[in-house]
Amino acid sequence: MKSMRDFIQQAEGEGQLKRVKAEVDWNLELSHIAKLNEEKGGPALLFENVKGYKTPVITSVCTTTERLALIMGAPIKSSLVDLMKHWVKKGETLIPPKYVEKSQAPCKENIMKGDDIDLFKFPVPHYYPKDGGRYIGTAHFFITKDPDSDWINIGTYRAQLLGKDKIGTQFIKGKHADIMLKKYAALKKPMPVASIVGCDPLLFLCGAARISAFTSEYDFAGSVRGEPIEVVKGETVDLPIPATAEIVIEGYVDPNEYMEEGPFGEYTGYYSGVGTDKRNFEQVTCVTYRNNPILWGTTVGKAVTDTHMTMALTYGATLWQQLTDMKIPGIKAVYCPPEGAGRFLAIISMKQMYPGHADQVGTAAISTEMGAYGLKTVVVVDEDIDPWDIPRVLYAISFRFQPNRCQIINRGRSTPLDPSLPIDARDITGRIIIDATIPYEWKEKPIPIELDPDMVKRVQSRWKELGF
């Protein structure tokens, strides 16, 4: 799979995509269809007839594990955890992208520059009634370059359509584009950026993943694909652009200029307000796009839909990967439920090998780069419990957990999106580690009740006779 068009073809072949031919309004109607469809675990939707526009919009690409598997090139019946394992494995190698000639890059089929630039030419959806406007960048990402090194970052940060040549950004503090922007500010230079709307969906997954600083998401994506991602030079920015991208918005972000952005219906199911942090914007210098460009959007909003599945895979896999990198023995599986957007709650199963081992795993999880940001609740369970088997996790919390053994951490890095904190005090969060394992050091462990195996066989053989 190299492009959104490859995805559409494959998803259609698997019965995972539906074309919507009826006319649909970009203003709320399209997003509401997508959201209600996603709540039912429905197919990816290709809206071919958006009111007032000639070009299509695709949504709901990542809503089901089947489609996430297609995107990752994994067996279609994979579970979320299988996909996370696949992700962790692929992270062990990195394959840098490869430049192709502009003539070989479909993203250059059409070019708008100067006064011709007009982002209103694209069917940009308005998602929720209380949103601040239309959002061109939801299932998209910004490409940026570190001014001090060769590090190229791909990061998904929402983008609001603020004018025909301006898009609002929200680089949350400490995100890689924010770190880079601060370096450009120190150099008194604007930061060149390219926003990609529609492309090989794997690149969006990587943009949404918390891949470590100094590692390019492109190199990770190359590893998943087993070959380099094909890129092409920008027209006005010296950045690698995915050659098959649908819409490429080149420009720069001036670290000292701001516009009002938001609010937007976030994945927590709530708004996080306007004006809590100043927002930079991209001043557009060039737009390139394929013929009949496919604008890709995701509905975000209340769990569990498209974005939550994306985050459960990418955030959960990143946590697992970073715990693996710490080389702690005994970790069996990591699961970050989509209900917690893959980031607020982590459940880890492990084989205990020494006293304090479960505590080590719990504190390690909140100390990873991933877990140190926003993870609030860690549940550690023994190896006989699969962390995705929530009834069994609740069993462990009920019968193996002691509140006296939980650990409360008072301060840690938070996300400004967490609605459980007051809107003006969201920088710092508390955390809890719930050790729901049977303590390793106990000499006398609870005696499990077992059935007599011979009697089980006898009863089973008489099952019908007993009238069942």
Ligand SMILES: Cc1cc2nc3c(=O)[nH]c(=O)nc-3n(C[C@H](O)[C@H](O)[C@H](O)COP(=O)(O)O)c2cc1C
């Ligand atoms: C649909 C979607 C929208 C997102 N919007 C934002 C956003 O507006 N700002 C932000 O900082 N992170 C946002 N994120 C989370 C980032 O994509 C994520 O933290 C990622 O790790 C950022 O890339 P980086 O690690 O290279 O900084 C969003 C994620 C998704 C899936």
Ligand SMILES: [Mn+2]
């Ligand atoms: Mn990054």
